[in-house]
Amino acid sequence: MAQQNHIRFLLNDTEITVEGAKATLTLLDYLRLERRLTGTKEGCAEGDCGACTVLVGRLANGVLRYETVNACIRFLASLNGCHIVTIEHLRGEGGALHPVQQAMVDFHGSQCGFCTPGIVMSLYALWMENSDPSVGQVETALQGNLCRCTGYEPIIKAALAVGSYSSPARDALSVERETIAATLNGMQAQGRIVAGPQDDMAILPVDAADLAAVLSEYPEATIVAGATDVGLWVTKFLKPISPVVFINHLEELKTIDVGADMLSIGAGVTYSEAENVIREALPHLSEYWDRIAGWQVRNMGTIGGNIANGSPIGDTPPVLISLGARITLQSMEGAREVPLEACFIDYGKQDRKAGEFVSAIHIPRPKANQIDAAYKISKRRDEDISAVAVGISVTVDAGQITGARIAYGGMAATPKRATHAEDALMGSAWSAAAFDAAARALAEDFAPLSDWRASAEYRLLVAGNLLRRFHLEHDAAHEGPARLAAV
Numbered sequence: 040m041a042q043q044n045h046i047r048f049l050l051n052d053t054e055i056t057v058e059g060a061k062a063t064l065t066l067l068d069y070l071r072l073e074r075r076l077t078g079t080k081e082g083c084a085e086g087d088c089g090a091c092t093v094l095v096g097r098l099a100n101g102v103l104r105y106e107t108v109n110a111c112i113r114f115l116a117s118l119n120g121c122h123i124v125t126i127e128h129l130r131g132e133g134g135a136l137h138p139v140q141q142a143m144v145d146f147h148g149s150q151c152g153f154c155t156p157g158i159v160m161s162l163y164a165l166w167m168e169n170s171d172p173s174v175g176q177v178e179t180a181l182q183g184n185l186c187r188c189t190g191y192e193p194i195i196k197a198a199l200a201v202g203s204y205s206s207p208a209r210d211a212l213s214v215e216r217e218t219i220a221a222t223l224n225g226m227q228a229q230g231r232i233v234a235g236p237q238d239d240m241a242i243l244p245v246d247a248a249d250l251a252a253v254l255s256e257y258p259e260a261t262i263v264a265g266a267t268d269v270g271l272w273v274t275k276f277l278k279p280i281s282p283v284v285f286i287n288h289l290e291e292l293k294t295i296d297v298g299a300d301m302l303s304i305g306a307g308v309t310y311s312e313a314e315n316v317i318r319e320a321l322p323h324l325s326e327y328w329d330r331i332a333g334w335q336v337r338n339m340g341t342i343g344g345n346i347a348n349g350s351p352i353g354d355t356p357p358v359l360i361s362l363g364a365r366i367t368l369q370s371m372e373g374a375r376e377v378p379l380e381a382c383f384i385d386y387g388k389q390d391r392k393a394g395e396f397v398s399a400i401h402i403p404r405p406k407a408n409q410i411d412a413a414y415k416i417s418k419r420r421d422e423d424i425s426a427v428a429v430g431i432s433v434t435v436d437a438g439q440i441t442g443a444r445i446a447y448g449g450m451a452a453t454p455k456r457a458t459h460a461e462d463a464l465m466g467s468a469w470s471a472a473a474f475d476a477a478a479r480a481l482a483e484d485f486a487p488l489s490d491w492r493a494s495a496e497y498r499l500l501v502a503g504n505l506l507r508r509f510h511l512e513h514d515a516a517h518e519g520p521a522r523l524a525a526v
Contacts, residue, residue: 041230046119046243049096049222050074051128060116060234062241062283063273067091067110070125078126078156079110082185084274086112086267086336087422089184092157094164096122096212096219098227100290103220105212106311106338107164109183112270113339116234116241117263117285120226122219126156129163130211138204139163139197146197150188158184161334162198167212170202182421183333240282247291247369250396253284255371258393260284264307265339267332268348292343292398300404306343306366306397313342320404324358327413331355333422343397346379349389349453352425356383356454358413360446361430362402369398376401380446383453409434409442410513414505418492425449426493427501431509433464440464440473445506450485450498459483460506474510478503 045058067084070076070093082090086109095118096105105124129137136144139162149155158181165172165180172180177198178191186194207213231253232243242260244250254260261280263269264287272278286292292307295316302320304313310331318325331337331354345353346366356379364379368391379400382390391397405411412431417423427449434442443461448454459480467473487498511517 043228043230043232044234046116046232046234047226048118048120049122049219049226051123051125054222054226057115058234059236060241061239062114062116062235062281063239064115065111065270065274066093066108066113066115066118066123069115070110070123076125076127080153080156081111082153084111085271086183086332086339087185088154089157089161089333089335090154092160092184092335093126094122094124094160096124096223097288098220098223099293101220101224103216103223105164105167107161107183107335108339109267109270109335112266112274114241114263114266114270114283114285116232116243116283117266117287119228119232119243119288120223122223124160124212126160128211129159131205132209137163138201139166142197142201142204143194146193146200148189148194148197154184154186154189158186158194162194162201164334165198166201167207167210170207172198174199179329180334182329183335235281238279238281242282242284243288244284244286247289247398250284250286250289251369251371251394254394254396257282257284262286262347262396264341264344265309265336267336267340268344268350286396287339287341294399298404302402302404304342304400304402306347306399307341308343309339309341310337321362321402321411323411324413327354327358327415330415330417330421336422342400346382346400347389347391347397349383349387351386351451351453352428352449353454354415354425354428354448357428357446357448358430359400359402360454360456361413361432361444362405362411363432363444364400364402366397367399367401368392368395370395374398380454380456383455386452405432406434408436410509412509412512414508416493416501416505424492427498427505429502429505431506433509435469438469440467440469443477445477447485447502449492450487450502455485457481457484457502469510469514471507471510471514474506478506481506 080090082088091110093110094105131137234241260282292305294305296303345355360380416427429447432444443464445457460477463477463480487495489495
């Protein structure tokens with residue numbers, strides 16, 4: 040097989056070739072230290088504040104798509120064949136400010152200015168997709184951008200006004216799109232990429248079969264899709280992770296198959312890529328999906344990665360387990376399918392053999408009389424890690440509960456089903472008493488830990504109250520609101 044030791048990409052309007060790119064070199068360090076493009080700022084170095092936001096354009100099935108990403112946790116080696124756009128590339132007509140920049144000036148959307156480049160890039164991406172957004176859409180676009188001095192009101196006003204300044208069709212990324220797409224198409228690797236020194240090696244397999252071959256050769260390799268978790272291993276813990284196998288470019292892991300009874304999602308599908316089909320097939324997850332991190336992280340992070348990293352506080356495993364999801368594990372020896380809940384054995388330990396990787400997630404579509412819900416409790420409403428997350432799926436026939444699957448995150452060393460609570464519901468009449476009994480049974484299912492996010496007592500209390508909330512929200516006899524409407 041042909042092999043190369045360099046990556047190629049387009050940086051603003053310049054074609055770049057980097058020989059021997061180290062696996063742990065972040066895009067942010069490359070931009071600031073090696074290219075001296077210091078408009079992109081470093082704030083938190085963990086994908087939380089958005090000061091480092093840039094746009095990355097990539098070809099997906101031949102179509103060029105731009106997304107906001109956090110440069111601080113995105114590794115440069117993962118960007119072969121992409122177009123990186125920084126704040127320096129923005130320009131208006133005739134040398135004027137870009138419309139997004141001008142609107143921020145006119146509506147006084149910046150004070151100290153440190154967060155401003157990242158905010159401008161997020162609003163730029165929003166304007167390119169939707170030049171007439173609602174307040175809610177602006178707020179969603181800004182979920183991953185923190186501003187501590189200006190306040191969001193003038194920023195939101197600026198975002199709402201940008202459409203009156205100019206049309207996205209006149210922007211350089213629109214005018215030059217065909218040329219850029221052709222350039223990126225010519226940069227796509229024809230074989231495996233192996234770059235960097237032995238102790239910081241980056242490997243980009245050419246396809247899924249080559250990925251299996253790489254993992255057979257390097258069974259202890261670190262697999263990186265979006266780097267929204269692994270990025271922090273490097274920036275915060277200085278953890279050695281070589282060799283690193285990047286998979287975000289593998290189209291075979293980005294398929295979505297919507298069947299009558301089953302939704303199958305490739306492990307490399309990002310939260311943003313899955314958003315529309317999730318809203319259509321699993322509407323109870325719509326609000327929950329918006330609360331997974333911020334826009335930049337949803338553009339990078341993958342559902343498969345959220346499962347494969349085995350975190351007890353991952354957002355998707357509890358809700359997917361409640362729906363009876365299964366995953367496909369693939370290796371050189373073939374593929375096998377296992378229930379998602381059975382994949383988690385203990386903290387940091389999963390039922391994955393050496394050389395295996397998650398290739399797909401299969402989610403049964405809800406059946407008649409099935410009531411589903413998903414809840415997340417966190418210190419911040421948006422862009423925060425769960426203290427407690429739960430997926431609830433209850434089947435009710437003629438007023439009797441005939442099926443119950445309840446799975447929690449943040450309550451044990453792994454995402455885990457509440458089997459005693461499920462047993463308390465099974466065969467019971469749909470009633471407040473049944474859900475009170477299920478809430479009390481949680482003490483037999485879990486002995487949660489206390490940490491800075493929540494105490495054990497709080498976790499157990501709120502976990503039970505979420506079951507009671509589920510009953511209130513779906514009880515036809517309940518009068519009055521069961522929850523506050525979104526503002």
